[in-house]
Amino acid sequence: MEIKKEEITKFKNIISSTKSALILTHEYPDGDALGSALAAFYLLKALGVKAKILFQKINKEDWAFIDFLADLDIEYDKDLINVTDYDLVLVVDSSNPQRLGLAEDLLATAKLSINIDHHVDNSRFATWNFVEEATSVGEILYFFFNKLKIVIPREVAYCLLVSIITDTGRFRFSNTTREIFLIVADLFGKVKTEDYFNINKNIYSEVSLNKSKLMGEVINKLIIYHDNIAFSYIDVESAFEDGLIDALLSIKNMIAAVLVRKNGDILKLSFRSKRLDVNVRELAALFGGGGHIQAAGAKVAIEDLDTQLADIKEKVATYFSKYCG
Ligand SMILES: [Mn+2]
CATH class of the missing domain: 3.10.310.30 (Diaminopimelate Epimerase; Chain A, domain 1)
Known part of the structure; x- marks a missing residue:
C-alpha cells in the first residue's frame, strides 16, 4: 500500500491545530486495535499532542505483556471521560461507530474526529477519514511515521508488530505479502530479538x-x-x-x-x-x-x-x- 502525500499533509494540518486528543478503538480490542491505539498515542505525542487512550472491555489478562511501555495515559472507564476536554477524537480499527460500544456517544459529541482504518466497508463516519487497504491499522501507522519522518522507537515498533502479526494471523492470511515482510523486517531492526519472541509467546504459545x-x-x-x-x-x-x-x-x-x-x-x-x-x-x-x-x-x-x-x-x-x- 501507499499513502498519498496529500493525505499526510492533510493529517499534519489537522494535528497542527490540535493540543489534546482522545484515542478510541472497538470494544474487546484485539491485537491491531491495541497495537494501533498505542502507536497512535506515540505518533500524536511526537507531534506535540497530549493524548489519552480509552479501552473498553479489554481483556487485561491476555494483553498484560505490553505493559512495559512507558508514559502511556490509558483509561478503561468511559464514565471518567469528558469528551469536551479534547480537541480531537481519533478512532482506530473500527469500521463503524457502533463498534465503539458505549463510547459511541463520545464520538458523536466530539468537536473533531479522525478515523484511521483498514476495513474496506468502513462507513467513513469521522470528520476526517483515512481508510486504506492494508493488513492492519498498524501497517497504515507505519507509513504515517515514515512519511512524517518520525523515528520509530522500540516501543512503537513493538506495537506495530503486534498489530501486523495478529491481523495477518501470524502471516497465514491471504493479506500476507512481500511488502508486509519488508515492513516487518524494518521493524525487526528496531526491537530486541526477545521482543518478537515475547509477542509470539504471549499471543500464540500461551492461552489463559x-x-x-x-x-x-x-x-x-x-x-x-x-x-x-x-x-x-x-x-x-x-x-x-x-x-x-x-x-x-x-x-x-x-x-x-x-x-x-x-x-x-x-x-x-x-x-x-x-x-x-x-x-x-x-x-x-x-x-x-x-x-x-x-x-x-x-x-x-x-x-x-x-x-x-x-x-x-x-x-x-x-x-x-x-x-x-
Ligand atoms: Mn485491524
Whole structure:
C-alpha cells in the first residue's frame, strides 16, 4: 500500500491545530486495535499532542505483556471521560461507530474526529477519514511515521508488530505479502530479538486457563454443516473474544466457521473463511454486519432468542450450500 502525500499533509494540518486528543478503538480490542491505539498515542505525542487512550472491555489478562511501555495515559472507564476536554477524537480499527460500544456517544459529541482504518466497508463516519487497504491499522501507522519522518522507537515498533502479526494471523492470511515482510523486517531492526519472541509467546504459545475452558465450551457445542462448515453457539459472559473462532476454523476439512455468542441482550456473530473464494462478508451482511472476505462479524439485538438462533442456523446452512457438496 501507499499513502498519498496529500493525505499526510492533510493529517499534519489537522494535528497542527490540535493540543489534546482522545484515542478510541472497538470494544474487546484485539491485537491491531491495541497495537494501533498505542502507536497512535506515540505518533500524536511526537507531534506535540497530549493524548489519552480509552479501552473498553479489554481483556487485561491476555494483553498484560505490553505493559512495559512507558508514559502511556490509558483509561478503561468511559464514565471518567469528558469528551469536551479534547480537541480531537481519533478512532482506530473500527469500521463503524457502533463498534465503539458505549463510547459511541463520545464520538458523536466530539468537536473533531479522525478515523484511521483498514476495513474496506468502513462507513467513513469521522470528520476526517483515512481508510486504506492494508493488513492492519498498524501497517497504515507505519507509513504515517515514515512519511512524517518520525523515528520509530522500540516501543512503537513493538506495537506495530503486534498489530501486523495478529491481523495477518501470524502471516497465514491471504493479506500476507512481500511488502508486509519488508515492513516487518524494518521493524525487526528496531526491537530486541526477545521482543518478537515475547509477542509470539504471549499471543500464540500461551492461552489463559479461563480462555482454554471457553474454547472447550466452543468445541463442545460444535455443529457441522455440509461436512465443511463449523458452527457453535455459546452463552458465556466473558472478555475473551479474540481467537475463539480459530478453535472452529482449525478443524480439518472446515472451509469456514461461524461463532455466535450471547452477550447481554445482543448476539455477536463472527465469521471466518479458510479460502479466498469463500466470502463471509456477504454472509455477515445478511445480518447487518460487515468486514473482510475471510473475516467478518455482525451484531443482532435479541428479541426472541430461540427463533433467532434457528434463523441464523438456517441462513448459515443455506448460504454455504453453494460452496459445499
Ligand atoms: Mn485491524
